Amino acid sequence: MAFTTEQLTIMDSIIARYPKSRSAIMPLLHYVQSIDGYVTSTGIEIIAEKLELATAEVTAVSTFYTQYKPEPVGEYHVGVCTNTLCAVMGGDAIFAAVKEHLGIENDGVTADGKVSLEHIECNAACDYAPVVMVNWEFYDNQTVESVKSLVDGARNGNPPAPTRGPKTLRTWKENSAVLAGLSDGLAGEGVSAGEPSKLGLKISRGN
């Protein structure tokens, strides 16, 4: 799918933020995902053209980072952390249960295109283990049941609010635009650093 003039202008504005244009490759890949939902070949070609890179160089970056998707994902992309701490705290059980609940495998998408599932690596929230992320928003201290109701809500179009971050969960494409550096005005909403994260600081201040 070709991009509109307006979208191309936004790409140029992203590129203009950097002293060297090639630095814009990552936000541009997110921006392509905000439009197409994944990294399309049209997206790779337009980025290569705009940044004066070879298409292979753009491919190298887009395939290196797992956050860039070569295939469409759901409107709500659910990532279950299965690294050591989350796994023993229930992450493995959650991942197995959600797969069965949705009837999809790792990297699968539900037939209605609403929810996709991926086991993800550590998201630096071990103090809230087991952690699940939806469109890169945190859902802390999850259980099998809470995640089932989370994905059910997502499929029905009314997912629960993230534990931290904005008060409402935005779609994959909307959050991809944020990652591209286009503000949705929600950066100030909700909790950023939760109590468990500040516990150590509190203890050290008390002593």
Next chain:
Amino acid sequence: MTPEALTEVEMITVVIDGFEVTVPKGTLIIRAAEKLGIQIPRFCDHPLLAPAGACRQCLVDVEINGRAFPKPQASCTIPVENNMIVKTQLTSPVAEKAQKGIMEFLLINHPLDCPVCDKGGECPLQNQAMSTGRGESRYEGVKRTFEKPVAISTQVLLDRERCVLCARCTRFSDQIAGDPFITLNERGALQQVGIYEKDPFESYYSGNTVQICPVGALTGASYRFRSRPFDLVSTPSACEHCASGCAIRTDVRRGKTLRRLAGEDASVNEEWNCDKGRWAFKYLSSKERIATPLLRGADGELHEASWPEALAAAATALKGKRVGVLVGGRATVEDAYAYSKFARVTLGTNDIDFRARSHSDEEASFLATAALNAKTTYFDIDKADKVVLLGFEPEDESPIVFLRIFKQVKKRALSVVTVAAFASRGSQKLKATLIPVVAGNEAAAISALEGLTEKSVVLVGERLNESAGALSAVVELLAKSNAKLGWIPRRSGERGALQSGAIANLLPGGRPVSDPAARVDVAAAWGVESLPTTAGKSTAEILAAASAKELDAVVVAGVDPLDISAEALTQLLNTYVLSFEIAHSAVTAIADVVLPVAAITEKSGSFLDWEGRPRAFTKAIEESLTRSDLRILSMLAYEMGTPINLPSVAATAREIAALGNWDGAKASFTPAKSNKSLKLAAGEAVLSSWRLLLDLGTLQAGEPNLAGTARPATANISQSRADSLGVAEGEAITVSTARGSITLPAHITAMADGSVWLARNSDGSQTIATLGIVGGEVVSVVKA
């Protein structure tokens, strides 16, 4: 590096395995160790590529000022420092164990298919697994496999499971060739070399990645499964394709050339060559090769004949007649010398020309003066403050010259200026400043060039002769600026043929025919009373004279008439044609006598590259029975009763050396005027063209894998012409003359509105055959 440059560098002394070694600052540990004869195993390290530290095979223990690194370090990424003590696998059990561990990791997923792998027998991984690995694997799991092979272009195949992710291929493509079309994709256990799915690895230099791959991951489609390295007989050779002068290696098995590789010559091609030089050699073993002399019989057909029979027939036809000699651009120095001597001594004429292409009298004068005396080398490009390209596309017409310029552009942003129809892909990679010209107006553009110094290098392509007055403007520019000149013909033999006097106005060694002292000099050396004094004819004049029956016969050696003009072949129909050829061609089809000669791999000899540097080579196919042109000319001259006494290549080379170069009065350049700009009506443009590296050239025949990576032909026009024609990028336009028309997708690029550019000899774009011109003339351009 020059001796004076070396003395400026700070020297560092380092202790490796107990031995002191002093090396220039910046030298990597692995390289300093090599100087001591200590070989540290490695895969990713390559002296001409930036360090990567990717394979980890070269781990050594390092200590500086008494402080040891806590872990073994990659010796290919760390420069030496004073007070550094290095212990390699030879003296450090820790380094030895680390290397063994890395080797074990590298082999975990590597298949044990050495017996069917092209690289087996010459494989750094195989060899170093022997020196550094375990006898038997401890790995009992299932090895990772991939679909294989993946054709990343029509000529390069990738077997991913063999790859050790050293990134030599990707670094080469990016750093040396400027074609980052292959990259390391994915990550972790799935990391792999790959392309963007729609853009294959179509680089002119892709074959080098096959050669430097330290495992069998990248293989050449044409050589795959053809041979085992230990069955090949390798001969150092010189490439016959262009005037870059690459050292190459020819690998032969049982009399057949199976492979060519880049040879090493730090002064010329470093360790690289282009894909044409590497893969375009199937013509050598083509079914069209001629094995015996051929005589045209009374029935009008060619019949096989014995050598005495054919030589007698040719001698009778030439003796005492008016004969012209057309020497192709790929004759060796020795063969060109033989043609020169044969023309002057046996035929008694100066009607000889090696320019089987467009040419002019202005050029003949330029060649006999400026080009002949040019001493510019690759090293001058390394030091240049500016490089100017005139009628010359280095990537297409002399690819190693391109690499050398690109290296300096990359290293120190060398300024490049090109006077051309448009900025080719090569020019874009060189970040060249384009001075767009309409063909024919080059002289004015050249005269307007400014800011050149004695450190500037002006590279002139053979095509510049197509624009009247342009070479005269070059001579003026050089006189004004003291810049250095490099004349870079497209073919390997031209500089040597010029030096050998295979042109009307010169005798061997650069002696002007017009100078009586020079003639006496050569006549004495050749043991003849005198040499012909009548001004000789150029290629075009020889053809015109032949057609007008002002010549009785023409000797044609390795010439494709379509390289000269659309009429050249017809012009030969009225005359007696003696053809020296390796294979059946348009000329042999009309020749009266065909004498088969040795192809490049079947003879020894030498070329002079564009620098004038001798590129000697020896016979790669020992058992070949074919003979170099000079031997046959010598037999023919003997048969005609005026011998030239050139019994062998070695004897000819000795004679050339003994004759030496002319040290008498030099010829002076005769300038020519440029033509007036052409008037263009609506829908008209002036054609420009040049040959792309990979095209329909005769020597590229029979290699479809190589041809598959040729750049497709386009018709290039400016934006404003596109607008007035109402065509968008990729839409077809038709370029025509009264003779014919070429329809191609339009490519819109920055160029003069009065210009249209076509590839000269590509698939669907043969300007000489179809339009009857190479450029500088008015064509009509319409929407198809």
